[in-house]
Amino acid sequence: MATKISISPYHHSSASSHRQPPPFTAPAQLPNKKRFTVFCSSSKRAPSPPSAVAEERKNPSLAEQLSPLSTTLLSDNANKTQLLSKPKSTWVNPTKPKPSVLSLHRHKRSTYSYNPQVKDLREFSKKLNECEESEFLAVVEGIPTAPTRENTLLVLNGLKPWQKSLLFFNWVKAQNLFPVETIFYNVTMKSLRFGRQFQHIEDLALEMIEKGIELDNITYSTIITCAKRCNIFDKAVDWFERMYKTGLIPDEVTYSAVLDVYAKLGKVEEVLSLYEKGRASGWKPDPIAFAVLAKMFGEAGDYDGIRYVLQEMKSLDVQPNLVVYNTLLEAMGKVGKPGLARSLFEEMMELGVTPNEKTLTALIKIYGRARWAKDALELWERMKSNGWPVDFILYNTLLSMCADLGLVEEAERLFEDMKSSQRIKPDSWSYTAMLNIYGSAGNVDKAMVLFKEMSKVGVNLNVMGCTCLIQCLGRAKKIDDLVKVFKASVNSGVKPDDRLCGCLLSVASYCDGDDANKVLSCLELANPKLVALVNLLTNEEITNIDTIREEFKGILNSTSVEARRPFCNCLIDICRNRNLHVRAHELLYIGSVYGLYPGLHTKTEEEWRLNVRSLSVGAAHTALEEWMSSLAKIIQQQETLPALFSANTGAGTHKFSQGLGSAFASHVEKLAVPFRESEEKAGFFFATREDLVEWLQSNAVA
DNA sequence: GTAGGGTTAG
Numbered sequence: 001m002a003t004k005i006s007i008s009p010y011h012h013s014s015a016s017s018h019r020q021p022p023p024f025t026a027p028a029q030l031p032n033k034k035r036f037t038v039f040c041s042s043s044k045r046a047p048s049p050p051s052a053v054a055e056e057r058k059n060p061s062l063a064e065q066l067s068p069l070s071t072t073l074l075s076d077n078a079n080k081t082q083l084l085s086k087p088k089s090t091w092v093n094p095t096k097p098k099p100s101v102l103s104l105h106r107h108k109r110s111t112y113s114y115n116p117q118v119k120d121l122r123e124f125s126k127k128l129n130e131c132e133e134s135e136f137l138a139v140v141e142g143i144p145t146a147p148t149r150e151n152t153l154l155v156l157n158g159l160k161p162w163q164k165s166l167l168f169f170n171w172v173k174a175q176n177l178f179p180v181e182t183i184f185y186n187v188t189m190k191s192l193r194f195g196r197q198f199q200h201i202e203d204l205a206l207e208m209i210e211k212g213i214e215l216d217n218i219t220y221s222t223i224i225t226c227a228k229r230c231n232i233f234d235k236a237v238d239w240f241e242r243m244y245k246t247g248l249i250p251d252e253v254t255y256s257a258v259l260d261v262y263a264k265l266g267k268v269e270e271v272l273s274l275y276e277k278g279r280a281s282g283w284k285p286d287p288i289a290f291a292v293l294a295k296m297f298g299e300a301g302d303y304d305g306i307r308y309v310l311q312e313m314k315s316l317d318v319q320p321n322l323v324v325y326n327t328l329l330e331a332m333g334k335v336g337k338p339g340l341a342r343s344l345f346e347e348m349m350e351l352g353v354t355p356n357e358k359t360l361t362a363l364i365k366i367y368g369r370a371r372w373a374k375d376a377l378e379l380w381e382r383m384k385s386n387g388w389p390v391d392f393i394l395y396n397t398l399l400s401m402c403a404d405l406g407l408v409e410e411a412e413r414l415f416e417d418m419k420s421s422q423r424i425k426p427d428s429w430s431y432t433a434m435l436n437i438y439g440s441a442g443n444v445d446k447a448m449v450l451f452k453e454m455s456k457v458g459v460n461l462n463v464m465g466c467t468c469l470i471q472c473l474g475r476a477k478k479i480d481d482l483v484k485v486f487k488a489s490v491n492s493g494v495k496p497d498d499r500l501c502g503c504l505l506s507v508a509s510y511c512d513g514d515d516a517n518k519v520l521s522c523l524e525l526a527n528p529k530l531v532a533l534v535n536l537l538t539n540e541e542i543t544n545i546d547t548i549r550e551e552f553k554g555i556l557n558s559t560s561v562e563a564r565r566p567f568c569n570c571l572i573d574i575c576r577n578r579n580l581h582v583r584a585h586e587l588l589y590i591g592s593v594y595g596l597y598p599g600l601h602t603k604t605e606e607e608w609r610l611n612v613r614s615l616s617v618g619a620a621h622t623a624l625e626e627w628m629s630s631l632a633k634i635i636q637q638q639e640t641l642p643a644l645f646s647a648n649t650g651a652g653t654h655k656f657s658q659g660l661g662s663a664f665a666s667h668v669e670k671l672a673v674p675f676r677e678s679e680e681k682a683g684f685f686f687a688t689r690e691d692l693v694e695w696l697q698s699n700a701v702a
Numbered sequence: 703g704t705a706g707g708g709t710t711a712g
Contacts, residue, residue, distance in 0.1 A: 107706080157704050186705040194703080221706040257707045291708040326709045358710040365711075393710055400712075429711065436712085464712055499712090 100281040101274070103249040107217050120144040121151055125158025128168060136167050149178045156187050162195030182208070186218045193226040198235065201226050205239075215246075221254040228261050236261040252278075256289040263296035268305070271296060284316055291327045298331025306331050322353055329362040338370040357391045364394070368401030376401050377410075392424045399433035403440065411437050428454075432465035439472035447472045451485065461489055467500045474507030479515040482507070486522045496526035498563035502570060505530065509573035509618075529555050530567070537575060537583055545586050552590055565596045569616035576618040584622045591619075601627070607642050613650035613683075617663040620649065624667065632696045643689050647675060651682035 115121070124144055131139045145151050152172045159165045169188040173180055185204055192200045205223055208215055220243045227236035240258050243250065250258065255278060262270045275293065278285065290313055297305030306328065313320060320328065325348045332341035345363055348355070355363075360383060367376035380398065383390065395418055402411035415434055418426045426434075431454055438447035447469055454461055461469075466489040473482040486504075490496065504523040508516050524531045533551050536543050552571075556564050568591040575584040591597055600623065602609045610627050612620035624647065634641065649661045661683055668675045674691035678684040 153705090160703080183705055188705095190703080190705065193706095216706090218706045225707065251706090253707045255707085260708070286707095288708045295709070321708095323709050328709095330709070356710090361710045391710085397711060432712075462712095467712095 100249065101277045102255045102281055102283055103217075103251045104282060106251050106253065115150055115154060117145045117151060118154060121154045122158055125155050128155070128164050129158075129160050133163060133167070136164070137171075140168065140171050147172065147175055147177060153183065153187065156184065159191060160194075162192045162197050162200070165191035166200060180213075182214050182216055182219060185213065186216075186222060189219065189222045189226070193222055193229065196226070196230050198226050198230045198232055202235070215243075215248070217248070217251045217254050220248070220250070221257045224254065224257050224261060228257070228264065233261060233265050252283060252286065252289070255283070256285070256292055259289060260292045263292050263299075266300070268296060268300055268302070285312075285318070287318060287321045287324045290318065290320070291324045294324065294327045294331050298327070298334040301335050303335040303337065306335060319351075320348075322356060322359070325353060326356070326358045326362060329359060329366070333362060333366040333369070338366050338372060338375075341366050342375060355388055357389050357394045360388060360390075361394045361397045364397050364401050368397075368404035371405060373405045373407075376405060390424075392418075392427065395424055396427075396429040396433060399430055400436070403433050403436040406437075406441065408437055408441055408443075426459065428459050428462045428465065431459055432462060432468065435465045435468040435472070439468040442472065442475060444472055444476040444478060448481070461492065461494060463494050463497050463500055466494050466496075467503045470500065470507065471503050474503070474511075474519070477511070477515070479507075479511065479518050483518055483522055490525065498560045498567075501527045501530060502563050502566040505534075505567065505570040506573070506616075508534070509570050509577060509616075527555075529558075534571070534574060537571065537587075538578055538580065545590075548583075548586065549590050549593075552587075553594070556594060556596075564594075565591070565614060566616075568596050569619045572622055573616050573618035576621065581622075584618065585626060588619060588622045588626060597623075603642070605642060607644040607646060609645070610647040612660070612664065613648060615660075617660060620660060620664055621667045624664070624671075624673070628671075628673065628696065628699075631692070632699075635693060635696055641689050641693070645675075645687045645689070645692055647685040649683050649685070 121144065124142075127139055127142075128136070143151075143155070152168075156165065156168055156172070159168055165188050169184065172184065185208055189201050189204060192204075201223055205215065205219065207213075208219070220239060223239045224236045227233065227239065236258075240250075240254075240261070243254070255274070259271055259274055262274065271293070275285070275289075290309055293309045293312075294306060297303075297309060310328070312318075313324075325344065328344055329341050332338070332344060341363060345355070345359070348359075360379070363379055364376060367373075367379065382388070395414065398414055399411055402408070402414065411434065415426060415430065418424050418430060431450060434450055435447055438444075438450065451461070451469055454465075466485070469485055470482055473479070473485060494500075501523060504519055504526070508519040508523065511519055520531050520534060529551075533548070533555060536548060536551060552568075555567070559567060568587060572584045572587045572591075575581070575587060588597075592600065597615070599611055602611060610623060612623055615623060631641075631645075647664065649664045651661070661677070664685070665677055668685065672695070673687070674695050675685040675687045678686055
């Protein structure tokens with residue numbers, strides 16, 4: 001395979017900015033975009049604390065070992081508190097050469113002695129759960145036995161709503177019959193965590209500190225995971241830091257909870273550092289820890305990372321369980337490896353692990369996205385014949401898969417199944433999937449039937465369903481219906497997002513006169529600046545490129561990243577369809593300057609390639625013309641050219657795909673450029689140097 | 703959910 005020379009800013013040849021060699025061989029291929037960002041951030045790392053302090057001690061403390069964390073993740077005063085913190089000897093075992101970052105022993109569970117009152121106390125908890133808060137004090141006085149330590153703990157354990165747990169806990173404290181120990185706080189905190197009440201949990205933790213009640217690993221892991229679930233990650237990190245500063249070493253539960261905190265923050269390097277330190281301390285990570293790592297690498301799109309997880313599990317002889325398999329499958333999907341997902345699934349089956357809804361959802365999604373119709377349908381058959389579990393998310397994923405593969409009849413059958421099912425009723429996701437299918441297949445009538453049906457059965461149209469419907473009506477040139485649907489949607493609470501705006505803009509690009517104005521008046525309600533730019537582009541002859549660039553920049557800055565290129569594509573189409581070719585070229589230029597078309601040109605010694613896969617038809621035409629004129633200049637300057645030139649439009653594997661390839665082919669024909677569509681490689685056009693040079697010299701496009 | 707950690711949808 002020819003080495004691609006990427007013009008992307010992420011072209012870096014080594015992981016040299018990595019602070020220390022990763023435990024796995026540095027990837028042979030280029031680090032991907034997100035990975036590079038991670039490596040890059042490490043170079044911004046704050047300097048380590050003064051080394052003299054560290055040199056005095058032979059055994060670096062846990063705080064020092066983790067100091068890269070506190071210097072990157074905490075505010076500047078983290079350094080100070082670290083240096084001022086307690087003597088480290090309390091948590092360094094002097095007989096051990098290497099101090100441990102985690103304790104290999106878990107907390108011992110307290111054993112319950114048999115309580116003959118257990119049934120009554122459970123009943124009592126239920127009563128408390130069900131009573132009004134205003135009745136609480138009256139009900140609690142009716143406790144059937146003496147409120148001893150054991151009895152109250154049993155009741156507390158049976159309480160569900162966090163309000164009740166807190167009320168009961170406060171009542172127990174007010175009785176003042178026995179010292180309220182750590183376990184009472186832990187049980188109450190757990191209930192509060194279910195209610196996502198971080199502030200209450202933190203208040204209890206501070207109360208424990210104030211009263212001198214010990215916080216143990218269970219307390220800390222509960223606090224940390226509650227902060228995590230509430231998305232208060234700085235608090236999660238805070239409490240972890242606080243824990244080791246008090247001299248308590250995390251056990252593997254707290255440790256993997258913290259790994260997950262850093263993983264969710266996207267701090268891949270920190271997670272790996274913690275992981276390695278744990279391993280060096282003799283930790284044998286369990287499946288939960290590996291699930292955390294696998295999820296993180298999947299989110300980061302880091303295939304090497306996933307391979308590393310698999311390799312680590314193998315070398316440590318840790319069998320993945322169902323959750324780990326599910327996470328790995330998801331991750332394989334995220335990094336775009338459908339084949340590996342398939343073989344992992346087969347491996348899992350051979351080991352006798354039965355898939356659940358999540359497993360199947362992940363796989364169906366992967367096969368649908370990859371357009372692997374055969375595998376998707378086979379799996380669907382297996383699901384049915386094996387009676388594997390199905391839930392509404394899986395149903396909706398199957399519908400989306402049908403949309404991806406253009407399986408209209410199958411989707412209709414499934415949708416009818418859902419309607420007649422007692423358990424699984426179609427929701428807005430299901431309707432969106434169906435609208436997507438009818439929209440892509442160009443079946444306006446059925447799409448409109450669904451639209452009307454939705455308001456009848458009381459399912460709200462969401463912004464994505466609205467986008468599908470608008471696209472469908474636009475393609476069918478039913479502009480009056482489009483306007484009606486758009487206004488009705490906005491009135492019923494749909495908030496137009498960038499994708500919907502992009503969809504309206506694209507409809508406007510292929511409509512003429514009145515119709516275009518109607519569509520633009522809808523767009524005006526959602527994004528007036530975008531419409532102003534369209535007017536600037538199409539109405540004012542005197543508008544210069546600098547004005548356009550500034551306006552466009554302002555719009556791009558307030559547009560989500562994934563919608564930026566589509567915006568530019570549509571604007572180019574609008575210009576071309578109005579015969580404003582110079583404007584179209586200006587827009588392509590501006591788009592390239594703003595990085596909307598990375599990898600548009602790739603070059604090797606043998607071959608130069610134009611990649612137009614992510615361009616609209618108009619943008620692809622513009623890019624081809626632009627390329628030809630720049631090649632003409634290169635020829636004039638007598639620079640070296642490769643033997644082969646190619647253009648890649650993509651094969652358009654989607655059943656409903658719009659056919660960029662054929663549009664490109666006809667433009668090639670119109671210009672009479674000597675590119676030939678490849679018969680072996682779908683979506684590729686090739687020209688030899690000789691043919692192209694001859695054409696360029698006789699056509700003088702420069 | 704029986705004092706603590708991990709996985710499903712454009």
